[in-house]
């Protein structure tokens with residue numbers, strides 16, 4: 001990608017251009033500077049963030065036909081070839097061959113979509129964020145549940161080395177094979193009115209979960225074991241009992257198959273105790289794990305980051321807002337996903353994350369977690 005870009009005066013002097021708000025004009029210039037040698041920009045959301053632009057600016061540019069959006073989330077500068085006169089032997093090829101196939105250059109050297117009218121309308125709609133119905137239902141079910149956010153990852157962890165009640169294979173958390181991972185199956189799927197409560201939850205392998213999707217299951221599967229494990233896990237992490245009394249008193253040994261108790265529960269408990277993790281810090285880490293599907297523990301480093309921000313006067317809700325905003329933005333971004341961690345989120349940029357504007361999600365960004373149907 002070249003470091004210098006050109007602009008054709010006939011574009012930026014046109015009424016069409018000058019009638020736009022200054023922020024939209026600024027977004028246009030910045031997009032041009034960041035486009036590849038064919039005029040494609042895939043990171044336009046970060047461009048918006050950098051200059052404080054709004055999704056409305058993108059909509060204005062689309063309506064003024066200054067940019068063309070694609071379903072893939074990429075956009076292209078319509079007048080790229082007019083603006084830039086790059087020498088053929090210096091042009092680097094573009095990654096966006098599929099998108100390029102849908103474009104033609106008209107007599108004015110503007111990019112145009114080949115199936116113009118119909119397609120651009122669809123594209124316009126799909127480039128604006130909308131939370132799908134199933135996702136709303138799922139969020140509601142989790143919100144109304146008596147189970148804490150930490151339930152999901154704790155219970156999945158506790159089924160490491162257990163047999164999938166559907167296909168009989170050994171479920172593993174860290175085998176590196178996604179199909180083997182334990183995943184939550186709602187017996188009556190949330191999409192069909194099921195609740196996110198113990199009576200309605202089994203843990204089966206990801207592969208079976210994927211095959212069943214949102215069909216109703218008329219068996220209990222291993223939901224009784226889920227209950228027992230959760231009973232144990234919540235006792236172990238409640239902080240009211242110590243490890244010794246768990247072994248001696250709290251558990252009815254006959255009621256729990258010894259092998260079904262996972263080491264993780266003890267680890268969670270002991271690390272929490274060792275670092276004197278307060279409930280609100282736990283809540284924050286649990287919420288982060290719930291949203292990201294990761295397994296951060298109550299370690300000293302993580303807790304200290306949170307403590308620092310709490311001491312500065314930020315509230316638990318502030319933490320949740322930051323977690324929500326950044327997971328929306330980064331969860332499905334291969335490069336950024338690793339930054340969904342306490343170190344980054346709760347570090348020095350915390351306040352700017354908290355105040356950042358919501359970014360537009362394209363349909364390709366909407367997280368689809370089939371393990372939670």
Ligand SMILES: [Zn+2]
Pocket residue numbers: 164165166167168169204205206207208209
């Ligand atoms: Zn299975």
